[in-house]
Amino acid sequence: MKKFNWRKWNRAIHRDLGYLFFAMTVIYGLSGIAVNHISDWNPNYVITQQKVVINFPDNIRNSEKEVIKGLLEPLNEDGHYKKHYFPDDSTIKIFVDGGNIVADLKSGKGWMETLRRRPLFNMVNFLHYNPGKWWTWVADIFAVSLIALAFSGLFLIKGKNGITGRGAILTIIGIAVPLLFILLFY
Numbered sequence: 001m002k003k004f005n006w007r008k009w010n011r012a013i014h015r016d017l018g019y020l021f022f023a024m025t026v027i028y029g030l031s032g033i034a035v036n037h038i039s040d041w042n043p044n045y046v047i048t049q050q051k052v053v054i055n056f057p058d059n060i061r062n063s064e065k066e067v068i069k070g071l072l073e074p075l076n077e078d079g080h081y082k083k084h085y086f087p088d089d090s091t092i093k094i095f096v097d098g099g100n101i102v103a104d105l106k107s108g109k110g111w112m113e114t115l116r117r118r119p120l121f122n123m124v125n126f127l128h129y130n131p132g133k134w135w136t137w138v139a140d141i142f143a144v145s146l147i148a149l150a151f152s153g154l155f156l157i158k159g160k161n162g163i164t165g166r167g168a169i170l171t172i173i174g175i176a177v178p179l180l181f182i183l184l185f186y
Contacts, residue, residue: 007155014152017145024142031128034121043121047113052101054108061086068094075112077101 034043054071057063065081072078072094080097086105087093094101096112103110130136154163154171161167 007158010152010155014149014156017149017152021142021145021149024138025146027124027127028142030121031124034125035128042118044118044125045122046116046118048116049111049113052103052110052112054101054103054110056092056103056105056108060092060105072096072101075101077112 031043037043052075054075056071057067060067065084068084069078069081072081077096082095082097084092084094090105092101092103092105094103098116099112099114101110101112127135130139154167156162157167159165163171
């Protein structure tokens with residue numbers, strides 16, 4: 001009877017899971033970097049602000065939306081008007097597609113803030129934040145596969161560079177780093 005070649009199966013499992021979950025690894029890697037640096041930048045949106053000046057009529061509070069839309073023409077936002085309101089006696093807030101404008105009613109000076117989805121990062125973060133029940137299953141399968149990849153990777157190489165030599169040292173360091181952070185900061 002032929003002896004079972006576990007090393008051959010281990011390599012095949014590691015290789016095939018690596019191929020199968022290549023995209024998932026990149027998705028979670030990119031979104032992980034983005035989430036780690038969320039205090040430095042917004043990974044989901046590019047937010048821009050620009051100064052604006054709008055010439056408001058004296059009776060702006062009684063104006064219909066068509067008047068407000070007309071005031072947005074110089075900003076090329078008249079076709080993007082959604083709604084407006086007055087947060088206080090001296091300010092108007094106008095919502096447009098992809099942003100808003102806040103301006104002083106007397107001086108007409110204000111800011112227009114626009115939001116634009118950040119390419120790639122917005123999509124990978126959408127998946128990382130788990131968009132639904134079906135994705136939960138996909139993500140769970142991926143997580144289990146990462147565990148299988150980690151363990152199968154330990155036994156890919158034989159000899160001095162494998163788990164009984166250099167690989168053991170690297171594995172110990174890899175375990176020590178998160179343990180150290182847990183001991184120091186948890």
